[in-house]
Amino acid sequence: MMQIPADISPWLAIPVALLLICGSIITLVGTLGLLRLPHFYQRIHGPAITITFGAGSFLLASMLYFTVLQQRLVIHELLISAFIMLTAPVTAMLLMRTAVYRDLRNGRQRPDTKPEPPAASGQATTAEVKQHRPDGENA
């Protein structure tokens, strides 16, 4: 079972509980966005809130809880938050580049070009493919 001290003070329990509720709801909303949004380019924005706000709330709650519980400064969760802040944009950028590259290679239309007339945008994407391919092979 859970090992929470029985005489935990409300000054610790209430902020930790608020941060945990906030973090879990935000995590759920982010993944719901991942599931519900229609295009990949919109879907990639869903987990961003999970990574920043959700993980941030959980890490803050953990820091607060262990600092008060052990009566010393426990801030090694900052390592995880710094690591996530460094790596999440890299992953997102690589995935976006992958998606754009694959969509261009397959001649698939990007959702942001939809309002244009279909014939013109189709020609544009094939022209882009022809431009991009040698670049990709030379680089």
Added chain:
Amino acid sequence: MKLLLEIVLYFSQFCVVLAMLLCMLRLLKGPTAQDRVLALDTLWICAMLFALLLGISFASLVYFEWAMLIALTGFVSSVALAKFLMRGEIIE
């Protein structure tokens, strides 16, 4: 106050597991390969959050190292998969 924190911890664990299930659905459903990689990346992040929650519930600092390792492995695997999808090879 102990009861409050217990209820909140159970609620958070439920939410994170539900989030993992939603990621799993997208992972199984995803029309393109990059959707699946994105879902897998989010699944890693949710697993890291779950490890942190376990650390709070069992008042143990060991779970922190789990969370660190999960975050690290998730980043490496996502980058490798993204590179593989983009180029067809990981290390060129």
